[in-house]
Amino acid sequence: MTSMNITINGTNKNVTSAGTLSDIVKTYCKYPKGVITELNGNIIPSALWPQTKIQDGDTLELVAFVGGG
Amino acid sequence: MTDTPLVIAGQTFTSRFLLGTGKFKSKQDLKESIAASGTQIVTVALRRIDLERHEENILEYIPSGVTLLTNTSGARNAQEAVRIARLAKASGYGNWVKIEVINDSKYLLPDNQETIKATEILSREGFVVLPYISPDLYTARALVKAGAATVMPLGSFIGSNQGLKTKEMIQVLINEIDLPIVVDAGIGAPSQAAEAMEMGADAVLANTAVATAQNPAALARAFAMGVEAGRMAYLSGLPVRQSAADASSPLTGFLYDDVGAH
Numbered sequence: 001m002t003s004m005n006i007t008i009n010g011t012n013k014n015v016t017s018a019g020t021l022s023d024i025v026k027t028y029c030k031y032p033k034g035v036i037t038e039l040n041g042n043i044i045p046s047a048l049w050p051q052t053k054i055q056d057g058d059t060l061e062l063v064a065f066v067g068g069g
Numbered sequence: 070m071t072d073t074p075l076v077i078a079g080q081t082f083t084s085r086f087l088l089g090t091g092k093f094k095s096k097q098d099l100k101e102s103i104a105a106s107g108t109q110i111v112t113v114a115l116r117r118i119d120l121e122r123h124e125e126n127i128l129e130y131i132p133s134g135v136t137l138l139t140n141t142s143g144a145r146n147a148q149e150a151v152r153i154a155r156l157a158k159a160s161g162y163g164n165w166v167k168i169e170v171i172n173d174s175k176y177l178l179p180d181n182q183e184t185i186k187a188t189e190i191l192s193r194e195g196f197v198v199l200p201y202i203s204p205d206l207y208t209a210r211a212l213v214k215a216g217a218a219t220v221m222p223l224g225s226f227i228g229s230n231q232g233l234k235t236k237e238m239i240q241v242l243i244n245e246i247d248l249p250i251v252v253d254a255g256i257g258a259p260s261q262a263a264e265a266m267e268m269g270a271d272a273v274l275a276n277t278a279v280a281t282a283q284n285p286a287a288l289a290r291a292f293a294m295g296v297e298a299g300r301m302a303y304l305s306g307l308p309v310r311q312s313a314a315d316a317s318s319p320l321t322g323f324l325y326d327d328v329g330a331h
Contacts (some may be wrong), residue, residue: 009117030123034160036115043159061117063156065127067099068114068140069089069227069254069276 089276
């Protein structure tokens with residue numbers, strides 16, 4: 001399996017090329033409740049994660065709820 | 070005394086106290102504060118996940134019956150606020166958004182103009198929009214036109230615990246704006262929350278004071294009681310302040326008619 005570079009939350013990461021967005025969320029989000037993904041500037045609803053392939057050079061944002069006033 | 074419930078965008082709430090979830094020392098404190106206050110609306114924020122530190126999800130500590138109100142903190146203009154709101158909606162946790170646009174790092178005052186712009190866009194997209202503003206009549210009128218669900222004027226600087234420094238301007242909004250007025254920011258004690266409610270505010274939001282108290286849950290409860298007391302006082306037709314004394318006892322002397330009263 002070849003690997004590729006993607007940017008997750010501003011950090012360069014090396015991932016396997018067969019990965020989907022589901023795999024990425026599983027790997028990087030220990031607490032996935034309410035996690036939101038933005039791939040190359042587009043919001044991807046969680047229902048579409050399993051079928052969304054990650055490509056070399058993708059920029060991904062993983063966002064979650066935190067405390068705030 | 071009977072009260073009508075607080076209605077925001079067609080949804081009814083018996084509690085008029087909103088709680089912010091920032092700055093709590095532990096998520097357990099937050100959970101207990103939500104329960105103790107009986108709040109039905111809590112604010113949350115959105116941030117990038119820290120890939121190294123797997124921080125526990127705050128949603129696990131908020132009961133499912135409580136309405137989530139996501140703020141757009143971190144937004145410096147309308148466009149950024151809109152982006153944050155759309156992200157929040159994509160989470161599947163509702164479409165209630167508190168517009169918070171700030172580009173001043175010293176006073177953290179909201180940018181009213183950008184807030185109006187964001188409110189226009191998001192209301193059109195079907196969001197329930199609760200804009201946070203510096204109290205100003207013209208801004209509030211523009212927000213009504215833009216489709217806001219409430220107006221949230223600040224009492225004083227965020228996190229300052231200074232109370233109702235903008236009291237007279239908030240009173241103008243209460244008098245003139247036909248939307249729920251939720252007093253937000255700077256409310257540092259239950260007495261200040263009560264004061265806002267006595268004026269006729271529809272609800273009060275507090276965060277810093279509760280989160281940084283030695284016993285957050287106890288203060289959260291006290292805030293809810295302050296809000297309730299203030300609301301009841303308002304509904305009772307609170308008598309107005311006088312500039313001179315008005316004796317509570319009969320104005321005759323105890324034994325002789327010519328002696329003063331007390």
